[in-house]
Amino acid sequence: MRRIAVLLALLFLLGGCAPMAVSELYALPQLSAEYVSLQSLIDGEIVRGGEFAAPLRGSNRQSVQLHDFDGSGELEALAFFRTAEGPLKLCVYREDESGYVPAVSIAGEGSSVGRVEYADLDGDGFTELIVAWQLDGGITMLNVYALRDWSGAVLLTADCAGFAVSDLDEDGSADLALLRYDAAGQGHIDLYSFSGGESALSTAPLSLDFTGVTSLSPVRISPDTAALLAEGSYGAGGAITDVFTVSEGRLQNLTARNGGVSPTVRQTAVYAEDIDGDGVVEIPAARRLRPQSEGGAEYWAFDWQSVSPDGRLQTKRSTFHCYADGWYLELAPFGERELSVRRADSVAGRCIVLSAFADDEAEDILSVYTITGENRFERARSGGRLFLAESGSAVYAVQLHTAGVSAETVSGAFHLIRTAWISPGL
Numbered sequence: 470m471r472r473i474a475v476l477l478a479l480l481f482l483l484g485g486c487a488p489m490a491v492s493e494l495y496a497l498p499q500l501s502a503e504y505v506s507l508q509s510l511i512d513g514e515i516v517r518g519g520e521f522a523a524p525l526r527g528s529n530r531q532s533v534q535l536h537d538f539d540g541s542g543e544l545e546a547l548a549f550f551r552t553a554e555g556p557l558k559l560c561v562y563r564e565d566e567s568g569y570v571p572a573v574s575i576a577g578e579g580s581s582v583g584r585v586e587y588a589d590l591d592g593d594g595f596t597e598l599i600v601a602w603q604l605d606g607g608i609t610m611l612n613v614y615a616l617r618d619w620s621g622a623v624l625l626t627a628d629c630a631g632f633a634v635s636d637l638d639e640d641g642s643a644d645l646a647l648l649r650y651d652a653a654g655q656g657h658i659d660l661y662s663f664s665g666g667e668s669a670l671s672t673a674p675l676s677l678d679f680t681g682v683t684s685l686s687p688v689r690i691s692p693d694t695a696a697l698l699a700e701g702s703y704g705a706g707g708a709i710t711d712v713f714t715v716s717e718g719r720l721q722n723l724t725a726r727n728g729g730v731s732p733t734v735r736q737t738a739v740y741a742e743d744i745d746g747d748g749v750v751e752i753p754a755a756r757r758l759r760p761q762s763e764g765g766a767e768y769w770a771f772d773w774q775s776v777s778p779d780g781r782l783q784t785k786r787s788t789f790h791c792y793a794d795g796w797y798l799e800l801a802p803f804g805e806r807e808l809s810v811r812r813a814d815s816v817a818g819r820c821i822v823l824s825a826f827a828d829d830e831a832e833d834i835l836s837v838y839t840i841t842g843e844n845r846f847e848r849a850r851s852g853g854r855l856f857l858a859e860s861g862s863a864v865y866a867v868q869l870h871t872a873g874v875s876a877e878t879v880s881g882a883f884h885l886i887r888t889a890w891i892s893p894g895l
Contacts, residue, residue, distance in 0.1 A: 510571065517553060518553025520550065522581065524582040525581055533548045533549075534548075535547070538561070539595055540596075545563045547559070548562070556577060557580075561575075573616065579608075585598070585599065585601075586634050588634045590613065609631070611632055613625040624668065625661060629659075630650060635695065636695060646685060647661070673721050674725075684895065688749075690750060691749060697713040698712060698750065706738060708740060711731050711733075712731075724782075751786070753771040753773055754772045759809045760809065761831045765811065768810045791837070792886065795863065796883060798882050803874070810822060810823050810824070837865065840864045840866060853868050855868070858883065
């Protein structure tokens, strides 16, 4: 109602129905009562010797955050402090008729706030607060706080190496997936479901010797199947992806259901994504390309594989990714020939040459240039080159070496690599 009243007042004033003094027309805008009351509460913590303690990881890294916990349409405020005595403190403020007032204060644990997420875990319409506190020695303690009636009650406490929020069992309520390692160093995913007010735990192991998990990502592996990807390093410079789903109410490692190691192990640190934009994630399988000369640099093609609900892998698209220059090329338009690439930088710019073998002889198909600096647009269209795309300070161009490939074909197969600015982290 308050927002409606403000809107009606603005319409009234804009309609010219309220005369104003000239001095009023030049008055500085006034801060809202809500903002003033919130600022006063925060200043009170600072005056008492506190200081802000922003979360270190994840997408919610602000010292003061706004969220509608109770579904009222009004935003509550959440602030993180380190008190004058040293311990951490989490304060939640809610709105009433006079502005913001204290709702609940929660004593923190450890030395810093690791990560914060919001989710309705029990399906009651109220958002629970998930906080990963960073303890000494690199240990993370995760607490789930209930904010219904502003109680701040702890629903779950567990130590973990990371967590993700996702409705894996697709019952309409978010689930909490925790990464932990046992005494032997074996990794596990513990899935907590809070439906019906009771917490249920289901556990599944990671692939054997998978100790370098760097991300937990909620995805879909089919239009009807939610999944959780655990990805990270495996071996010397390689990578692995474990796919977790829920079947008959139990968590399972879909790609390593009988123990052992997932077949998604690859020799390069390239990770899963929705490569074809169909809403379903694909996992890359690395395939070494044939070098054009003995002792030449190694290059890789990636066969992007979907995962069926029963764990089968199927290739949907093959690409060559030039991560150094920020682009990739679909390989299907160039047929079933054995392909190869080499770097051939020149004064024109950084250059990758795509070739195909026939009778042990490599025939050049095209060259992709990454051009920077002055006159880059002119250079992208000179010397037989054709403009492809631009990104920031770089321009991309192609030079065709065979009549069997058209500029339209290359343009359709060429893509820029998009990088995420914010990682959800562990």
